[in-house]
Amino acid sequence: MALLSYGVASILVLYYSVGGSVRRMAELVAEGVERVPGAAAVLRTVPRVSTGIEGDEPAVPFTGAPYCELHDLEACAGLALGSPTRFGNMAAPLKHFLDGTGLLWQRGALAGKPACVFTSTASLHGGQETTLVSMMLPLLHHGMLVMGLPYTQPELNATRAGGTPYGASHFAGLADDQPVSDEERALCIAQGRRLAGLALRLK
Numbered sequence: 001m002a003l004l005s006y007g008v009a010s011i012l013v014l015y016y017s018v019g020g021s022v023r024r025m026a027e028l029v030a031e032g033v034e035r036v037p038g039a040a041a042v043l044r045t046v047p048r049v050s051t052g053i054e055g056d057e058p059a060v061p062f063t064g065a066p067y068c069e070l071h072d073l074e075a076c077a078g079l080a081l082g083s084p085t086r087f088g089n090m091a092a093p094l095k096h097f098l099d100g101t102g103l104l105w106q107r108g109a110l111a112g113k114p115a116c117v118f119t120s121t122a123s124l125h126g127g128q129e130t131t132l133v134s135m136m137l138p139l140l141h142h143g144m145l146v147m148g149l150p151y152t153q154p155e156l157n158a159t160r161a162g163g164t165p166y167g168a169s170h171f172a173g174l175a176d177d178q179p180v181s182d183e184e185r186a187l188c189i190a191q192g193r194r195l196a197g198l199a200l201r202l203k
């Protein structure tokens with residue numbers, strides 16, 4: 001399995017976020033990863049897909065995590081993938097990035113690595129599950145071991161906002177400004193912790 005040079009399992013938390021909701025979730029997933037001794041979280045994002053009207057994206061993001069490179073995927077021992085829900089699906093910039101991973105797929109570079117997914121929506125029934133499942137599909141094609149969240153996490157039954165067995169989720173509201181609830185937060189952390197623990201066990 002992929003280890004950082006100093007012997008720590010590297011867990012890639014790769015997300016796309018415009019309004020900050022998925023970024024906050026990514027930071028919580030990373031917090032869960034870091035709670036596992038022997039694991040370290042690597043936060044990465046992807047650039048917007050340029051419309052040609054707004055101009056090109058900067059080579060380095062102005063804020064937040066650095067842009068992901070194929071090497072980050074290859075080097076990771078596990079992957080947590082986060083996207084806002086866009087019409088019940090993952091956001092185009094993340095799909096665009098994944099569509100550029102064909103060479104890794106040809107080599108089976110991600111096969112056997114554990115992975116999980118997370119998302120945020122404006123409305124409570126706005127497509128969290130469909131988005132999460134859509135995000136799993138390319139990971140399954142890569143041969144990744146996709147894991148969800150078990151109901152042994154009590155927050156899955158207690159939540160009145162986000163949180164699904166397919167992965168962590170957040171109900172951000174129409175203005176994308178609702179705070180992450182206690183249950184959503186616990187599930188993001190649990191997801192990161194479980195992913196890192198599984199990556200270490202697969203060692």
Ligand SMILES: Cc1cc2nc3c(=O)[nH]c(=O)nc-3n(C[C@H](O)[C@H](O)[C@H](O)COP(=O)(O)O)c2cc1C
Pocket residue numbers: 016017018019020021022023083084085086087088089120121122123124125126127172176
């Ligand atoms: C083009 C577009 C499509 C969207 N589609 C949905 C949707 O299908 N269901 C939903 O509940 N929210 C939808 N949203 C809202 C976002 O999923 C929501 O605001 C999310 O929290 C944004 O995450 P971010 O703050 O990390 O960018 C959409 C937003 C945009 C811009």
